Amino acid sequence: MRKGKSGIPVTYVPARNTIFLAVALGWAETLGATDLLLE
16 A cells, blocks of 8 residues: 555545545435434
8 A cells, every 4th residue: 555755545534434424414314314323
């Protein structure tokens, strides 16, 4: 895996899981869900 000058992989995405959670939350709201289960 390639790394940039700072030693962080070039494929690194800051707050990646937060982005996925925001998408899931938006989808759940659209569907009218009242709960969101994270496993």
